[in-house]
Amino acid sequence: MPAFTLSSLLESRATRVIGLALAYWLTVVLAIELVTPVEKIALFWPPNAIVAAVLMFTPRRDWPMYLAAMAVGYFAGRLPGGQLPVVVYVVFCIANIVEVLMVAEVVKRFAGGAIVHDALPRVLPVMMLALIPATLVSATMAASIVTAKVAGASFWMAWIGWLTGDLSGMLLVLPVLLAWVAPGAPPIIAYSRNHMIERTVIGVLLAAVGLAIPTALGDQQQISLVFPYLVFPILIWTAMRTGIRSTTLITLVVGLYAVFLTFLGQGPYAFKGLSAFGQVVVMKGGLITITVTTIFLSVL
Template identity: 30%
Template sequence: MVRTEELRRLSLAALRILGVAGAYYAGAWFGLQKEVIRADATGISPLWPSTGIAVAALLLLGAGVWPGITLGAFANITTLGTMDGVQLVVLAANTLGPVCSLLLLRRVGFRTELDRLRDAVALVFLGGLAGMLVSATTGSLILLTSGELPVGFWTAWLAWWTGDAMGVLLVTPFLLLLSRLRLPLRFHRWAEASALVVTAAVVTRLATVTPFTLLFLVFPVLIWAALRFHLAGSAPFALLVSLRAVWETTSPTGAFAHHTLLERMISIQAFNGSLALTSLLLTATVTEQKNIHMKIEEACETLAEVVDQLAPGEWTKLRLRNRDREWERDREWEWEREKRGL
């Protein structure tokens, strides 16, 4: 019986690792559709979903699934070219980046619910920007020293860091949201949600394809999504806008075609960073305030029950007395308005 249970546990762990590997490879394939730099068997994209998938997997499934990241990265590298010493270092960097993000997030007590402002700040600055320095710096340096880098070091480093960091800031919150969804979905604001989806589609299209600088138009919609629907609204919208922006900046005929590669990477990093930061911080702040309000209401209800137990009926009398006072104040206010002819 013990052996069967252990075999079952190992089989489940293996399936999780293979699942992470498959998801990582799928994210890498998607990211390579808009790669901006190719160095031998290494492709660099301004949005690398695989890092977001890796960090989300480590947060939800535990550090034990890290071999899945390595397997997924290995499959991606062997698809693009041959595995050699340089690619082994790149493989290690792709694994170490998400693991470092996990360790940094655990250090500050990160919670996957993203219902506190400190969690949003930690994911942005520790999980995304700081953790991904490891993979971007290591990978760019080894490609530079091997002579396989077709562009300048800082251009390659910025593109690599941008892609990895944006993968964490945009894909990880979306996956953390999906992990909490339970069927059947219970939702009562379908009309507003439908209006938000239509508005988001129109504004995103308008903001990203026009030759004018109209990217700022997405922020009012993002604020609407965060205030009314919290992470369920802001995370998908931020990911959608980022995908459209990346598509436009990497297109040879897009609105950014007249910029150099370095200028495009700086622009997309600044925009996507602002987008992710606004989405996460605003959503976390609203959710935190809502939770505080609910706790205050629960404390008031508990206090009311205690008062009613100590002095039966007194709490009811007090509420009725307060209601009568409010009614009297409203009547006096109406009389004053009538006297003034308002």
């Protein structure tokens, strides 16, 4: 009889399935809480990125058990306190599953070979292109059930909200998971002193910008106008100089900061004349644009 060890426990399928269910449940709860302060509009949806990454790194024969764990995590996070009919959440769950399946299958089929660190320059563009049809399909499924089961619901508002939320969540989180989990990357301790100094300077500049924006600019319109111009040069520098790992991480930090500002009701992208829903959609559209541009630059 084989000896029971912590290593064998962590490597077991059961542990990975339970871990995925817990991770998905936790991010679902977090996404539900990250809403605008008054209108309670969801800001972005990162849970699907975790499942998509797991599917990309595992054989297809294991996918059903991970998708089952995803469903368990979803219902555990959504049903308690849910205000919509149960059938709506069932279709939402199916839409999420279809989305991650489409992304994982396209990447596995067309990225060419195993997902290792050196392959990321060809994997990440394929992944970002795969997100387009995957989120279009899932958004259409979700908006259709909402329109059918919720009185007064707008198909296009539900469709745009789901599409931009899933796209921004996937684009911010999935590249980070791929870049930091894919085997073959050099360890951090292998970076030279100059590389570490450069990354430190980038981090300090981002922190300074993050503190200056809400502190020095009291007017919401000023924050919305200045934010992209202060952030873009730092992101371009990161993409051109520091590699995929640092680029995806910095992009995630910037995205989470923008989401946090919106959560506090301070923008960015909160232009006058826009409804609360419009401001959130513009914010997510801005994050999508920043993320796609930065990651494409990093893989050139």
